Amino acid sequence: MPTSPHADHSPDLFDRLARDGAAEWARYVDHPFVRGMGDGSLPEAAFRHYLVQDYLFLTHFARAYALAIYKGRNLAEMRAALTGLKAILDVEMDLHVGLCAGWGVAPEELERAPEAKATMAYTRYVLETGLRGDLLDLHVALAPCVIGYAEIGKTLAARADAQAASNPYRVWIAEYSSDAYQAVATAARQNLDRLAADSLTASRYPRLLTIFQQASRLEADFWDMGLTLAD
Numbered sequence: 354m355p356t357s358p359h360a361d362h363s364p365d366l367f368d369r370l371a372r373d374g375a376a377e378w379a380r381y382v383d384h385p386f387v388r389g390m391g392d393g394s395l396p397e398a399a400f401r402h403y404l405v406q407d408y409l410f411l412t413h414f415a416r417a418y419a420l421a422i423y424k425g426r427n428l429a430e431m432r433a434a435l436t437g438l439k440a441i442l443d444v445e446m447d448l449h450v451g452l453c454a455g456w457g458v459a460p461e462e463l464e465r466a467p468e469a470k471a472t473m474a475y476t477r478y479v480l481e482t483g484l485r486g487d488l489l490d491l492h493v494a495l496a497p498c499v500i501g502y503a504e505i506g507k508t509l510a511a512r513a514d515a516q517a518a519s520n521p522y523r524v525w526i527a528e529y530s531s532d533a534y535q536a537v538a539t540a541a542r543q544n545l546d547r548l549a550a551d552s553l554t555a556s557r558y559p560r561l562l563t564i565f566q567q568a569s570r571l572e573a574d575f576w577d578m579g580l581t582l583a584d
């Protein structure tokens with residue numbers, strides 16, 4: 354049988370990364386901050402601190418998707434990155450501004466806020482990975498963000514206490530469990546598979562796994578930052 358550079362990639366690159374990086378992935382998606390949103394016990398101060406930093410985070414992630422457009426080698430790759438960029442700028446950030454307003458955080462406060470170290474570490478890691486590597490490196494670095502929040506939203510939405518009117522975080526949970534957000538995550542998974550079919554080789558996989566594990570660790574650190582109110 355002829356060997357091909359693609360013969361060793363799994364049909365779903367994301368599943369393979371999440372399986373091989375299971376410890377980092379679990380620490381991220383099942384973090385105490387997440388559990389606290391699910392049962393409504395998360396302190397309000399922790400959520401507000403997180404929310405302000407998340408606004409800053411999203412502005413940098415929009416830049417990372419813009420970099421993915423720049424790195425696109427054809428119209429299809431550029432459009433795939435544009436889908437991610439539009440999801441952040443036109444959907445998620447609007448929802449964030451609304452969500453922040455509901456928590457008494459004004460847009461000016463968001464723009465003025467100093468960046469926490471966890472925000473800097475994560476966003477600069479993704480941008481630097483994308484600048485240094487190719488499109489597959491960059492989309493692997495971006496994957497825990499979009500696919501992880503879709504998984505968290507869906508898991509939390511299935512809990513009865515997450516839906517209760519008394520849960521202050523039900524709007525956040527509704528945002529990330531929505532069909533619209535789930536569709537963005539599905540598109541991100543499909544995009545990873547298209548890129549993998551084109552450029553994943555056996556020798557390349559360990560580096561991609563390291564990127565995935567690192568980004569997942571930085572996601573968990575971001576939750577830590579919210580919980581501890583770290584600057």
Ligand SMILES: Cc1ncc(CN)c(N)n1
Pocket residue numbers: 407410411445497498499502572575
């Ligand atoms: C830190 C973080 N990670 C992921 C997402 C979902 N886009 C977010 N809003 N913030």
